């Protein structure tokens with residue numbers, strides 16, 4: 649077997665978009681470190697990965713981030729695809745809900761990046777890819793907390809790109825439209841019938857698949873995009889063009 653060309657840490661690798669990213673990168677010959685909270689789900693998703701390449705962590709927990717940064721090898725790539733969403737109208741927003749969403753979608757990715765930088769685990773030439781959302785740019789009613797968190801995360805690519813360029817580290821985001829995943833299955837189960845289809849028709853080319861998103865992530869991780877940093881790349885079937 650040919651040696652892995654690069655090592656990538658994928659957060660949220662046990663499901664949906666993160667799972668598709670990890671599988672895509674492994675198929676391309678990269679070594680993958682797969683991370684998420686549920687150890688059994690990680691093991692089921694990646695039965696052939698060595699145990700040390702499946703790391704059970706909650707990235708919203710400081711001790712977990714430090715442990716993860718300690719155990720991972722030197723990395724060429726970091727992909728953060730963790731989190732979930734359960735929209736609520738503005739009047740139903742609570743401090744707890746806002747904190748939960750900003751913790752996982754904004755604070756934790758930034759603090760994980762800080763832990764990896766402190767542990768010197770990102771090589772010169774490394775690429776960081778956040779998973780943003782079209783919700784941050786389109787204004788979906790009832791989705792204020794998630795929107796604020798994703799918009800915050802997407803806003804970090806520019807300052808981070810400039811700050812980390814002298815170390816040769818790139819920072820970008822992929823911005824998916826609606827993707828059928830376990831997260832969206834849970835989301836639409838709680839909404840009136842027809843809600844998914846009403847969203848689906850807003851994607852003139854059709855909704856992106858997890859594999860469509862993974863291909864864009866792999867593109868931004870690759871050395872072919874060595875001069876691309878500070879960008880947010882939509883993978884949205886034309887959602888934002890409408």
Ligand SMILES: NC(=O)c1ccc[n+]([C@@H]2O[C@H](COP(=O)([O-])OP(=O)(O)OC[C@H]3O[C@@H](n4cnc5c(N)ncnc54)[C@H](OP(=O)(O)O)[C@@H]3O)[C@@H](O)[C@H]2O)c1
Pocket residue numbers: 659660661662663664665666683684685686687689705706707708728729730731732733752779780781782823824825826827828829830831832
């Ligand atoms: N699906 C869409 O339509 C869509 C569109 C735009 C953006 N996104 C974004 O894409 C990302 C992935 O979404 P998805 O649809 O693929 O969801 P998903 O299928 O529910 O997968 C989420 C992944 O994140 C992990 N995770 C959740 N909280 C975590 C935490 N605190 N620490 C570590 N891992 C955690 C989950 O595993 P555990 O539960 O075991 O931790 C799981 O592996 C999210 O950031 C989401 O906001 C999704």
